[in-house]
Amino acid sequence: MQDRTYTADAEPGDHVTVAGWVHEVRDLGGIAFLILRDSAGRIQVKFEKDEMDEELVETGLGVSRESVVSVTGAVEEEPRAPTGVEVTPEGMEVVAPADPELPLDPSGKVDADLSTRLDNRTLDLRKDEVQAVFEVRAEILRAARETFRDLNCTEINTPKIVATGTEGGTELFPITYFGEEAFMNQSPQLFKQLIAGSNVERVFEIGPIFRAEEHNTPRHLNEATSIDFEGAFCDESDAMDVAEAVVRSAYEAVAENCTEELEALDLADDFEVPEEEFPRLTYEETIERINATGELDDQLVWGDDLPTEGEKALGEDVGSHYFITDWPSEIKPFYIQDHDDDEQLSTGFDLMHPTMELVSGGKREHRYEQLVDGFEQQGLDPEQFDYYTKMFRYGMPPHAGFGLGGERLVMTILGLENIREAVLFPRDRQRLSP
RNA sequence: GCCCGGGUGGUGUAGUGGCCCAUCAUACGACCCUGUCACGGUCGUGACGCGGGUUCAAAUCCCGCCUCGGGCGCCA
Structure with a gap:
């Protein structure tokens, strides 16, 4: 035409x-x-x-x-x-021609439940405010790519059909691969490390991850978009800098290039780009501050994972994005390195939005012996991960990185109430189509 | 995985044992209207998730199933 x-x-x-x-x-x-x-x-x-x-x-x-x-x-x-x-x-x-009776009202006079909207996404997207979410999402991903490129990173694509999981077999979707057992990958973690260990050095990937957890919350998906970074000769602090830069650039890009979309979403008046540097709290400070809010019935002690209620209480207390650093080694995965001077403390970090976790990252274990020990300590068979561990014998530099939840980023930037609104065709516990 | 709360016209809802052959809005159909912009007006069509049970009487109470949403755990 x-x-x-x-x-x-x-x-x-x-x-x-x-x-x-x-x-x-x-x-x-x-x-x-x-x-x-x-x-x-x-x-x-x-x-x-x-x-x-x-x-x-x-x-x-x-x-x-x-x-x-x-x-x-x-x-x-x-x-x-x-x-x-x-x-x-x-x-x-x-x-x-369209049938006279529509399954939802694109003019927006009558609301529709999210599930009705998702069953009829084509009609739902005819609403300005819905279309705006996906224009903003595209802009956020563009800004992330540009920031990574500015930081000298190469975009990579790693396999989504894999022989073994990242952290074990419990939360993976099994599939049949020419008669052999295989899985949908839950994270590009191991592959991006293998590439960071080549002389490509700094890589990023924006791609799907699959998690078979049967959770049912407004912030979990079974197929999500992970924004991953891995850099050779980086430590956890460098990785935090990159994570902060990517998140900040997403806000800036939306503020600059999505004026109409923000208006359609009724966010134009109070949309704010985070100004201050994201504070970095240690795990120890974190549990102290959560305990001090008095919101929890039971006080947290060293070694506890943070309950959702505690995350929310602290988020309100801090009032901005913040990092949690120096987690106890035992609650972080085997590929995260411990501090040299204290093996109880890991270099793992999380980047939190006041309402939820956005990023998880850390400095990786690049020393072959320690890596294999780590597998054994987590009850995993290092032989199964031979494709991964053997590369650590041929010159693996120190490196660090993170994974950032793409939908969570979109969701928190726009204040969406349900993560499914940030995906065109979400996959959750009960939804497999469309 | 454990726990909680819902399912009423196409869509979104009201309704807590008899006032219900079920409310309202919107959509849909018919008619009226020459400046609407959520156009307006009159009339009309259209629904209690499925199966069983309790009761003189069930949308309403009970059981099972299906289905949707949420909380926790875990995570991005």
Whole structure:
């Protein structure tokens, strides 16, 4: 349709063909208005019954909402029209009619449950505020890529069908691979390390991860997008700097390039880019501060993982993004290195949004002997991970990195209440289609 | 995995044993209306997730199933 004009580009004096969806028909009697919507916006088409071809009027007023139509006519300046211009049609074609009864209302007059919306995503995305989420998501991913590239990282893609998991076999989706047992990968962790250990040195990946946990919360998905970084000759502090830069650049990009989307989402007035540097709290300080809030029934002691309630209480207390560093070694995975001067303390860190965990990272164990010991301590068979561990015998530099939850980033930036809203076709405990 | 709460026209809801052959909005159908912009007006169509039970009487209470949402654990 090379002769098609976007609604936003129709100027007074033009003679155009506009094509899109019928948003609404308002029939006032002698005069009627059809609002046509496309990806660029909306335009009003005017039908005057006494002055126009009868068949044309019949087509215009007989069409159902959300049908796809193309309208050819003159664009005129019209202050009474919503956008200041109006099309007087000479011809109209119903390209694809829509059933009159819609499974949800794209004009937004009546709410729909999230599950109804997800079952009918195509119609749901016809709403400005829904489309805005995915425009913002695209911008966030673009900003992340650009930041990584500025930091001299190479984008990589690692396999999603794997022979072994990252941390064991409990939370993986099993599949059959030509008669052999295989799994959907839960993280690019091991692969990105192998590449950071080549002289590519600094890598990032934005790709899917799969987790078979049967959780049912507004912040978990079984298929999610992980934004991963791994850098040779980096320590945990360098990795934290990179994580902070990526998150900050996402906020900045949204503030700069998503003005319309923020308006559609009603966030334009109070959208803020984090200004202060993200504070870095040690695990020990963290549990002390959580205990001090008095929100928890039972006080946390050294070695406890942080309960959701504690994360939220601390988030309110801190009031911004923050890091938690120096976790007890025992609650971090085997590939995280311990501090040289205290083997009870790991170099692992989390980056927290006030409402939830966004990033998990750390300095990796690059010393072969310690790595193999770590496998054994976690009850894993190092032989199964031979493809991974053997590369640590051929010159593996110290390195560090992190994984950032892509949907959680989108969700926290936009204040979405459910992570499923940040994915077009979410996979969760009970949803496998569409 | 453990725990809690829901399922009522196409969509979103009201309803807590008889006032319910079920409320309201929107959508849909018909008619009226020449400047709407959530257009307005009149009339109309349309629903109690499935199966069993309790009761004179069930949308409402009980049991099972299906299904949706949430809390925790765990995590990104």
